[in-house]
Amino acid sequence: MPFPRAKSSRQLYDEVKSYDRVITPDGPLASALNRQLDRSHLGPFAIPPRRLAVGRRQESEDRLAFLGMIANEDISWKRCAYAVGNILQCWEHQGSHEAIFEYDAYIDEATERAVERIGDLETASMKLTNDTIDSDLDVIVVEPKMLTQLERAYLPAEYDTVSLFADTEFELPPFRIHESPTAIIETVVDTVTETNAENVGIVLDQESEYSPLIESALEAADIPFFGGPGFTDRSEHRLFLHLLRTAHRGTDTRISEIRSLLTAFDFDVADRETDKRLHELDNENLSWLKNFCHEIQEYTFLDALSAFEHRTDDTLDDFRTELEELGIADEIVTEARLDELSFYLQTYEVPVDRDNEGVLLADAKSASYVGREVVFYLGLDDRWTHSAPRRPWVDQDAQFTRNLKSFQLLLQSGSQQHYLVQDATGGSPVTPCLYFEELLEREYDRFSELPSTTHQLRSEPHDGAVFNTESVDVSPEPVETISKSSLNTYVNSPRDYYFSRIVDGPEKEYLTEGNLLHDFAEFYVTHPAVVDDAALTEVVDLMLDEVRPLIRSVDEQTRRTEYRVSLETIVSYLDDNPPTDGAFLTPSSSTENAIADYFGCDIESPVTERRFVDEDLGINGMIDLVQSQTELLDYKSGSENDANSIVQDAAIDEPSDEPDFQALLYLTYWRSQTPAQQLSFTFFYVTELVDDAIAGDVDLDDALTTVTYYPGSLTDHVRTEEFFEYLREEGANKCQKILSKIDYQTYAALFDAAPLVETTDSDELIESEFGRTMIERLEAEIGEYKYVKTGSKQVMREIARQQKGAFFKPDLDAFESFVEERLTELNRRRTGDEPFPIEGLAGEPNYRRVDNRDLLLEGDQ
Secondary structure (H helix, E strand, C coil), X not given: CEEEEECCHHHHHHHHCCCCEEECCCHHHHHHHHCCCCCCCCCCCEECHHHHHHCCCCXXXXXXXXXXXXXXXXXXXXXXXXXXXXXXXXXXXXXXXXXXXXXXXXXXXXXXXXXXXXXXXXXXXXXXXXXXXXXXXXXXXXXXXXXXXXXXXXXXXXXXEECCEEEEEEECCCEEEECCHHHHHHHHHHHCCCCXXXXXXXXECCCXXXXXXXXXXXXXXXXXXXXXXXXXXXXXXXXXXXXXXXXXXXXXXXXXXXXXXXXXXXXXXCXXXXXXXXXXXXXXXXXXXXXXXXXXXXXXXXXXXXXXXXXXXCCCHHHHHHHHHXXXXXXXXXXXXXHHXXXXXXXXXXXXXXXXXXXXXXECCCCCCCCCCEEEEECCEXXXXXCCCCCCCCCHHHHHHHHHHHHHHHCCCCCEEEEEEECEECCEEXXXXXXXXXXXXXXXXXXXXXXXXXXXXCCCCCCCCXXXXXXXXXXXXXXXXXXXXXXXXXXHCHHHHHXXXXXXXXXXXXXXXXXXXXXXXXXXXXXXXXXXXXXXXXXXXXXXXXXXXXXXXXXXXXXXXXXXXXXXXXXXXXXXXXXXXXCCCCCEECCCCHHHHHHCCCCEECCEEEEEEECCCCEEEEEEEEEECCEEEEEECCCCCCHHHHHHHCCCCCCCCCCCXXXXXXXXXXXXXXXXXXXXXXXXXXXXXXXXXXXXXXXXXXXXXXXXXXXXXXXXXXXXXXXXXXXXXXXXXXXXXXXXXXXXXXXXXXXXXXXXXXXXXXXXXXXXXHHHHHHHHHHXXXXXXXXXXXXXXHHHHHHHXXXXXXXXXXXXXXXXXXXXXXXXXXXXXXXXXCCCCCCECCECCCHHHCCCHHHCCCCCC
């Protein structure tokens, strides 16, 4: 897929060498032509219009005009920048700094003042406007369509032109598709050395991920480069701004929000404290930072900079100079002034001194030509496409032509071009730069639809590699048992489970609250006499002290009310439902209990916090409360779920997107301790009644959800006389009516007449052989009345509901096999036989339940 070939600098020089002046659209192109000079020449030979007009490289005019405005006008910085930007842009496209007055929608007081002040500045634009190239000189212009209206106004009345492009064709080299930005960076760094760095150029979008990656990789490899990070990109400058911004965040600043700042200052904070508030952490290492934040209103910008320099043992002379240039060095660091400073640094490129040695880094949206022998192009995606200014003074077609020709020239820089790209990222295709459609005259959606080759990251060790991926011989100990939380995570996303085992997670407010409520419940079971009204207040204070670093200060009073009600709810339940003496269990030493420690009491009970590890079943856990020999209870601090939801979320044949196997796992274990018994597992949602308590209408039953295990099948359960009596007393109206007219033997005989379909779908049951037989037999027994058919259907709907909201022997048997399969699979993955996939048993994971979202890279990792 060829397009016109750009002329080499030598070929172009041969066409223009006889002229006095060669006007080029690009500085590096002019430098390439000047290097070809084979004779002495008076004055500049090849040169862009702006540099010729002022005789030197000039600082950006927009910044100079802006500085002049804020120093002399009482206008907000943003309004100044907006006015200056419009004037200079209009000037570039229309040839006059007063051309902005032709567009009424863009005229205001700030614009009028800016036009007047800009008119007094000695700038390249004013030179281009008022002067022209000496008409006595023999002038030739390279690709005049790439010049702006203002640049063309500087040309003499007569001049010759020459095209940048030849009649021959340039065959586009194939794109080299890599699997990640890291692989692309490794390819470049493997090729470049300190010796050949002067011959290498790298073109990239400076706002993309490639920019910091290549800069870090080159630094790590001790390869010199230039053209990369600017004033604002310097790490020490960004760190100083981050410090000032942190000082104005207030007392709700989280450690996670300032982690990079803490790392730079060598402040050591544990991962578990990531979600805590800075100003509530009792950490001596953080005292300097907290004091700085408290005193920020007393600092001038220079005071703050000096404090920063003293702390970091660094000197920021360039930043000090810029503060003085802006006239704010001696002003107090207010949030408004900090916003203006940040806006200025984001809007304007502050000039920096650079050592022009080593690899040249060029911005894809600024460069038109790279004068290096070998040029790497990183990314080449749609971010390389210029966004033409949407202003009435801009000729969109002319601007597109300039951008397209610039891109066409850029693609052919150097004698070797290497286009390194990704075909997809995050599971979505990467769209190539839109200019390719014009050059190649074909449509495409991704790089693999164009001529390309695919490259894999090398795994064998090699000299110069950024990463050593040599395998290490490690034989991990097999996982013998799994807890309900680990199983939940694994079924949702095996890869999230993997990272949860190797990455420390931050402490969460809801976990801290939940742990403290558990501690209180355990404490109250063993020491109820200690807990009176005053003690409850002390426990609330203790909970608030523990959670305060994790919550906003404005939420403290709300939390105090929630904690008090939750504690009272626990007390009320345990007073009404005290556990049995637990004589059937051996007392165990409890784990740490913050409430017991506070009151100076020991905790040792046979019925609370029962830790179990069963390698035969492959499960482990902690039972909050053994209510009786057949009843287990678990305290929850979240929102209530009904029994149907609990059973549904424990499904193993069609896993839920919110898997939760706690009730099923604990009942499976308890069945092994008490075989052939009907068991129950109750979730006690201790925070559920807060709103009811405030309204004065509390019913403890609203905080309880019980799931029952029946030691037989569904058929065994629903054909019992106990269930028959339940239907007669609690069933729907017509159900009660028909069963009142028959005895239990007639009811039980229905299950011998046809096999019961054990399903949660009542319609399926009604339409089955069993359903038809039931209706026929009851009509024969009672009479062919309409209510008989309706009542029969009500019976079958209740049977189906039993399957939805309870566990039966086949469910627990299947779960034991399920756990065994998961452990076998898990251990196979741990040994490296297969990867830990992102997708769980239900397919794409529920990302609301993923703890390590940033680590779940797409594909097989």
